[in-house]
Amino acid sequence: MQRIVVLNPKGGSGKTTIAINLASYLATRRYTPVLMDFDPQGSTLRWVRKRRPAQAPIHAIAAFEKDSRTTRAFQLRVPDVATHVIVDTPAALDPRQLSDMTRDADKILVPVLPSDIDIHACSRCIRDLLLVAKISRDENRIGVIANRIRRNTLTYQSLIRFLHTLGIPIVATIRDSQNYVRGAEIGIGVHEMKSYVAQEDVAQWVPLVEWLAGSPGEAQAPPGGSSEGAGTAAAAGQPPAAGEPASAGEPVAPAEPEAPAGPLGPGDSSQALSGEAAATAAAAGF
Ligand SMILES: Nc1ncnc2c1ncn2[C@@H]1O[C@H](COP(=O)(O)OP(=O)(O)O)[C@@H](O)[C@H]1O
């Protein structure tokens, strides 16, 4: 069973969107994902409740509820059939909670928006993951998702440069798309939409599922080295054959460790990083 934690203490960065769409992807590939919702807003849970019986089943656990009638361990118990646990976390996690949340995580996804405020929040989050939660960059457990991207904007370029400096891979670049908004409303993910509607969105998930399939500690090409559309040919993972359940721990897609993700153009590295990003990079020993 793989445990994937989606976090970024900044609200609105796309944690829930990533968590539910990843669950939708896995469920449509006949895996058995479980969504664990630690956010008292319960958005993930609400999304699961909107799903229809005919849709691929996704189990959800209301981890934010404190139920005094049962033990915490019982409340957070994951069904044996689960192949993946996707943990959706609340905004405003403090550094200590960050350690607790990430201790058992196989992969940590940090969605970040291309705005100055979000880049600064992300820099703090990554710093805390490296320094407080003591996650080594070499473990290849942390991946950033550049979310709601509009290419050719200055903030996008600045996001790319910032992540490049930290040496943390961008494992997906997700465009700003109404499909995510609509899917959240009706209990589906982009992988469950008609292909003529969501083809472009679905293609952007390929590098992400490939990165998730790699084992921790695998060598990873540094950000900036990959070309546009990397990994597209491996097409969103090979589903297990119909009626053949995926075994626990099985990769979600053929491993392509050298493909950290999509369009990481080198950008103009001559431009200076913001002071905070540079300080974070220095503090983290890069
Ligand atoms: N790639 C995207 N394109 C369009 N809207 C998005 C995208 N990602 C997130 N959103 C929207 O942004 C809002 C905040 O996203 P959400 O996933 O709830 O963030 P968080 O869980 O980090 O607070 C939601 O309304 C969501 O539908």
Ligand SMILES: [Mg+2]
């Ligand atoms: Mg959320």
